[in-house]
Amino acid sequence: MILFFLLLGEEDTSRVIVHIDVDCFYAQVEMIRDPSLRDKPLGIQQKYIVVTCNYVARKHGVTKLMGIKQAKELCPELVLVKGEDLTHYREMSYRITVTLQKFSPLVERLGFDENFVDVTETVDARLKSTFSPQLNGHIFPEMEIEGTYERHKRLACGSQIAAEMRQALHSDLGITCCAGIAHNKLLAKLVAGQHKPNQQTSLLPGGVGKLMGTLKTARNIPGIGSRTFKRLQTLGISTVQDLQDAPADVLQAEFGSQTAQVMQQLCRGVDPSPVTPTGPPQTISDEDSFKKCASLQDAKERMTGLLQSLMKRLKGDGRFPHVLRVTVRKLSASNKWTNRESRQCAIPSHLFGTGAEETISKLLDLCVVLFCKMVDVNHPFHLTLINICFAKLEARS
DNA sequence: TGGGGTCCT
DNA sequence: AGGACCC
Numbered sequence: 001m002i003l004f005f006l007l008l009g010e011e012d013t014s015r016v017i018v019h020i021d022v023d024c025f026y027a028q029v030e031m032i033r034d035p036s037l038r039d040k041p042l043g044i045q046q047k048y049i050v051v052t053c054n055y056v057a058r059k060h061g062v063t064k065l066m067g068i069k070q071a072k073e074l075c076p077e078l079v080l081v082k083g084e085d086l087t088h089y090r091e092m093s094y095r096i097t098v099t100l101q102k103f104s105p106l107v108e109r110l111g112f113d114e115n116f117v118d119v120t121e122t123v124d125a126r127l128k129s130t131f132s133p134q135l136n137g138h139i140f141p142e143m144e145i146e147g148t149y150e151r152h153k154r155l156a157c158g159s160q161i162a163a164e165m166r167q168a169l170h171s172d173l174g175i176t177c178c179a180g181i182a183h184n185k186l187l188a189k190l191v192a193g194q195h196k197p198n199q200q201t202s203l204l205p206g207g208v209g210k211l212m213g214t215l216k217t218a219r220n221i222p223g224i225g226s227r228t229f230k231r232l233q234t235l236g237i238s239t240v241q242d243l244q245d246a247p248a249d250v251l252q253a254e255f256g257s258q259t260a261q262v263m264q265q266l267c268r269g270v271d272p273s274p275v276t277p278t279g280p281p282q283t284i285s286d287e288d289s290f291k292k293c294a295s296l297q298d299a300k301e302r303m304t305g306l307l308q309s310l311m312k313r314l315k316g317d318g319r320f321p322h323v324l325r326v327t328v329r330k331l332s333a334s335n336k337w338t339n340r341e342s343r344q345c346a347i348p349s350h351l352f353g354t355g356a357e358e359t360i361s362k363l364l365d366l367c368v369v370l371f372c373k374m375v376d377v378n379h380p381f382h383l384t385l386i387n388i389c390f391a392k393l394e395a396r397s
Numbered sequence: 398t399g400g401g402g403t404c405c406t
Numbered sequence: 407a408g409g410a411c412c413c
Contacts, residue, residue: 025413046399065398086400111402111413225411278403287400325407342407387400 011270012183013205016158018117019180019188020100020165023197025113027054029092030081032174041075043068044083047289051083055197084288086112096175097278099168103161109278116185117165118275123157132156136163137179137200140191141207152204155181159202166200186271187211189222208269218243221266228263231255243267280393284317286310287387289329296368296377299386303367306388307360314390320352321390324363326370329385340385343370352396 022028026044031037031054041057043050050071053062060075071078083089093112100107106118126133135156162179169175179200180192190211191203203211215221218240219229231254232238237246244267251260265271286306293299303326314321325344332339351362367388375381 049398051399067398084400090401109402114413223411227410281402282404283402285401289399338409340408344407 015120015183016123017185017188018162019192020115020177021192022113022177024052024054026052026083029089041078043078043080045080046084106275108275116275119161123154126157133160135159138195140194140201140203141210155202162200184271187269212240212269215240240267283389283391284313285389289385293383302386307363319393320396322392324366325389326367327387328374328383331382331384341374343373
């Protein structure tokens with residue numbers, strides 16, 4: 001049946017995808033670590049930015065990525081916890097993914113605080129035992145339709161599984177989250193945001209157009225980033241409706257036929273991309289930003305610190321990296337971001353054979369070589385960021 | 398605007 | 407090695 005429709009170019013609406021989006025993730029982790037923070041306005045601080053905050057702080061108008069100064073003006077009682085060290089967030093993030101993997105092996109991470117889960121097979125298995133679930137949580141669009149639940153058993157079953165996932169996250173880890181349930185990743189993610197925090201929403205197939213219509217601009221479609229959006233605006237395209245109405249040949253001329261087709265599918269709520277299980281990380285990196293680094297000595301001290309914390313993470317991972325990359329950001333007249341430069345080299349395997357001290361010192365030597373390919377240390381320089389990345393992680397042979 | 402990540406060109 | 411995207 002499915003194959004027949006796909007051969008006719010119809011989209012596959014038979015999957016059941018759950019998107020899990022943790023509420024104000026870093027703030028929750030800190031509130032779990034220190035429950036006395038629960039009823040206080042809390043912001044997580046990285047450098048001079050509040051990267052996220054709890055809902056008490058949001059009531060006072062504090063938002064994500066707000067400057068400390070402005071946040072304190074809006075909310076003088078704001079409690080700030082430093083969050084530059086991601087260790088605890090990373091650990092909780094993986095515990096969340098592991099918990100979700102008990103429901104299906106098809107779990108895809110997106111950042112530290114979002115996961116997609118394809119529960120199609122679980123739904124099919126449950127529905128075989130002639131059991132008719134009620135829909136759990138909110139429904140989009142919000143309206144009473146006769147027979148809604150009967151005609152959408154698979155969605156209702158998915159919503160029950162989502163509720164069980166959220167219960168497991170809460171009882172096992174103390175984490176609250178939102179969930180979106182729909183027939184593809186795009187729609188599951190978008191619908192999850194309809195009721196926040198700590199709630200879940202299921203999308204009826206008939207509500208796709210309305211859901212896409214809630215987006216302010218095409219920029220709000222995941223997959224259409226700032227660069228692509230600027231190019232669209234060049235063509236006079238700004239809203240989702242503009243994109244839906246745009247002639248295919250106009251988009252093809254600007255973006256090529258493949259990306260043009262993907263964009264026109266996305267703006268209609270069509271997303272055939274599979275949930276791809278994430279597996280162990282491809283890279284392990286650590287970075288630090290600062291006002292000024294202007295000497296090789298300073299850079300070496302900073303890189304040593306980064307290498308020390310990277311080595312601890314590597315021990316937990318169990319694999320060994322075969323590539324080392326150093327990235328710097330130079331203080332630049334104009335472009336604050338995208339002005340990073342990087343150099344990489346192979347890591348000789350024997351380097352991890354000896355003690356940690358030895359290893360770090362040899363890695364630092366490699367870092368200095370890479371660093372000097374980007375920075376003329378005989379000339380004055382001014383860096384604002386250094387990143388060290390381990391890549392090509394493989395089991396030791 | 399942080400401190401991470403992914404994949405593609 | 408850089409660029410786009412995501413959080």
